[in-house]
Amino acid sequence: MAGFISQQFLDTIEKRNFWSIETLTKHVAPGPVRNCFDTLVPPNELASVLNSNIDIVRDLWKNKHILKKDQLNILFGVPGVKIPDWAPDLSKKPGSSSKDFDITLMVCILRNFKLVPAPTSGWDILPQSSENSIGANLARIKYYRNYVSHSSNSETDDKTFQDIWATLKKALSEISSGTTDTIVHDIESIDFDQTDIDIDELIKQIQKDIEIIQTELQFCRNLKENTSSVVEGWRENLKIFYKSKGTEKVVDEIKENQVVLIIGNSGTGKTTAMHHASLQLSEDGFEIIPVTSPTAIPSQRESLQKQLFVIDDVVGPYRVNKMETDLWDRLRDRILVAFKEKNAKLLMTSRRQVHEDITQILSTMFDLKIVDLDSNELALSKHERKGMLQAYLENVSMHIDAMQMTKMCSTKIAFPLLCRMFTANENFLREKANFFRSPSVLFQQELDSLQKYNERMYCVLVLLLFFDVKELQCIFDIQRKIERRDVYALVLSACDVPEGISRNSLKNIYY
Structure with a gap:
C-alpha cells in the first residue's frame, strides 16, 4: 500500500x-x-x-x-x-x-x-x-x-x-x-x-x-573470504613442517589458555608455530581471524562463535610501535568484553627484544602465557634441527652427505628460516654447509630491515664498529665528554639519527 x-x-x-x-x-x-x-x-x-x-x-x-x-x-x-x-x-x-x-x-x-x-x-x-x-x-x-x-x-x-x-x-x-x-x-x-x-x-x-x-x-563476507584465502595460504606453506618441542608447546598452551604470546629471535619459527597452532584449533571448531591491530578485535568478535584472533609481530618487528601499545591500553575495556567468554582466544608473536612493553600491558588484562622458542627448554635440539632440515630436503634432488648434514645442523641461529631460504634457492643449495655457517644473505636482510625500521638500534650497532668499550661508556654517560665527537656525529648522520638524540636512549638500547 x-x-x-x-x-x-x-x-x-x-x-x-x-x-x-x-x-x-x-x-x-x-x-x-x-x-x-x-x-x-x-x-x-x-x-x-x-x-x-x-x-x-x-x-x-x-x-x-x-x-x-x-x-x-x-x-x-x-x-x-x-x-x-x-x-x-x-x-x-x-x-x-x-x-x-x-x-x-x-x-x-x-x-x-x-x-x-x-x-x-x-x-x-x-x-x-x-x-x-x-x-x-x-x-x-x-x-x-x-x-x-x-x-x-x-x-x-x-x-x-x-x-x-x-x-x-x-x-x-x-x-x-x-x-x-x-x-x-x-x-x-x-x-x-x-x-x-x-x-x-x-x-x-x-x-x-x-x-x-x-x-x-x-x-563482512568479503572479510571472511579474504581470511579464508589467508588461512589456506598458511595451510599450503605448512605442507613442509616439522613438529618440535616448541611448536607443540604453543599448541598445548593455546588449547589450555586464552591468551598466548610466542617470543623468540628472528628466524626461530614464531610465525610458523602460530600458523600451525591456529590450524590445530580450527579442527576444534575455532574460526581463525588474522588481525593486525587490537582495533579489529571488538568489531569482529561474535560472542557465540569459537574464535581465535592471531596477531603477528604484535608491537612491530624491529622496534616497539608506541601507537600500537597505547591502543591496547585505550581499548582495554572493549577488549576485555571481547574476551569475556572462554570461546575467544588470542595468539600473538613478538621478537624477544621488543616484547616487554606489550607483555606488561597484557599481563594486567589477562592470565598471559608466554612461550619462548629460544629458551633452554624449547630451543631446537641437534636432533630436531636434523629432522627439520630433512623435512625441507625431501623435495630437493641434491644429495647432502652425512658430514655436510652434521655441519649444517651445528648452526643454531635462525635455523628454521635458514632451512626455508636454503631449499628455496639453487645458489644457496650449491653452498651447502657454507650457507649455514655464514648466512651473509640473512644478516644483510636483517641489517637492511633494522636500518629501515629501527634507526636507533642500527646506529648503536654501527657505533660498536667505530668505538671500543671504553669510548662507548663515555658516549652513554651524559656526565662525560665524548672523545672523537666528529666521528660520533658522522655515524649519527649516516644512520638518520638526530645529533641531539638523548644519549641515555642509546644506552638503553645497548644494555
Whole structure:
C-alpha cells in the first residue's frame, strides 16, 4: 500500500503489531538471510552446488511439490546451471543469482541440500528458545514469514506480538552479527499515534537502512573470504613442517589458555608455530581471524562463535610501535568484553627484544602465557634441527652427505628460516654447509630491515664498529665528554639519527 497510512488503517494495536512483524519479515530479514546463504554457498559456487544436487531439485519439484515453477525459473537462470531433461518449459530468468532468491527458496536449498544442520525439532516447528544454531534461527525467520503470508485477518494480539518480536529480533541479530539491531529499534520506535504516517517515506527509510546493512554484510563476507584465502595460504606453506618441542608447546598452551604470546629471535619459527597452532584449533571448531591491530578485535568478535584472533609481530618487528601499545591500553575495556567468554582466544608473536612493553600491558588484562622458542627448554635440539632440515630436503634432488648434514645442523641461529631460504634457492643449495655457517644473505636482510625500521638500534650497532668499550661508556654517560665527537656525529648522520638524540636512549638500547 502506497501513500499515507492513516490511523484508520492501523486503528488497533493488533493491526499495528501485525504490520511491524510483516515489515520485519518482508523488508528486513531477506538481507541477513541472503548473507548467511552466500556465506554457506559462495556466489561463484552456486551453479556447481545446484548441479551437484539436481536430483534433490527434481524431487522437490516432481514428487514433493515444494518448488514452484517461478522458483525453478530463478534456479535454472543461474549462469552455469545445466537444465535437465525433466525440467518443464521455462522462461528462465537470465543471469539470476542469490539476490533473486526469497527467504523461502534460500531456506529450502540450505535445508534440503543439508548445508545447515537441522534444528532439534526439525525445520517446520518453531525451535525451543534455548537452541541458538544457524538452522534454528533460520527456521524461526521462515516460520514467522509463513505466519505473515498465511494470516487471514492481519492482526496480532499484544502477548503474541511480544513473543514473536523478541524471537525475530534475536534471530536476526544472531545471523547478522548485530547489524540489524538499529533498524529493528527504529521500527520499534515508530509513533503510530501520529495523525498520518507517510508509508512511502517510511519504506524508503527502511530500504535505505537495509542497503546500509547489506553493505556491512558484504564487507563482512568479503572479510571472511579474504581470511579464508589467508588461512589456506598458511595451510599450503605448512605442507613442509616439522613438529618440535616448541611448536607443540604453543599448541598445548593455546588449547589450555586464552591468551598466548610466542617470543623468540628472528628466524626461530614464531610465525610458523602460530600458523600451525591456529590450524590445530580450527579442527576444534575455532574460526581463525588474522588481525593486525587490537582495533579489529571488538568489531569482529561474535560472542557465540569459537574464535581465535592471531596477531603477528604484535608491537612491530624491529622496534616497539608506541601507537600500537597505547591502543591496547585505550581499548582495554572493549577488549576485555571481547574476551569475556572462554570461546575467544588470542595468539600473538613478538621478537624477544621488543616484547616487554606489550607483555606488561597484557599481563594486567589477562592470565598471559608466554612461550619462548629460544629458551633452554624449547630451543631446537641437534636432533630436531636434523629432522627439520630433512623435512625441507625431501623435495630437493641434491644429495647432502652425512658430514655436510652434521655441519649444517651445528648452526643454531635462525635455523628454521635458514632451512626455508636454503631449499628455496639453487645458489644457496650449491653452498651447502657454507650457507649455514655464514648466512651473509640473512644478516644483510636483517641489517637492511633494522636500518629501515629501527634507526636507533642500527646506529648503536654501527657505533660498536667505530668505538671500543671504553669510548662507548663515555658516549652513554651524559656526565662525560665524548672523545672523537666528529666521528660520533658522522655515524649519527649516516644512520638518520638526530645529533641531539638523548644519549641515555642509546644506552638503553645497548644494555
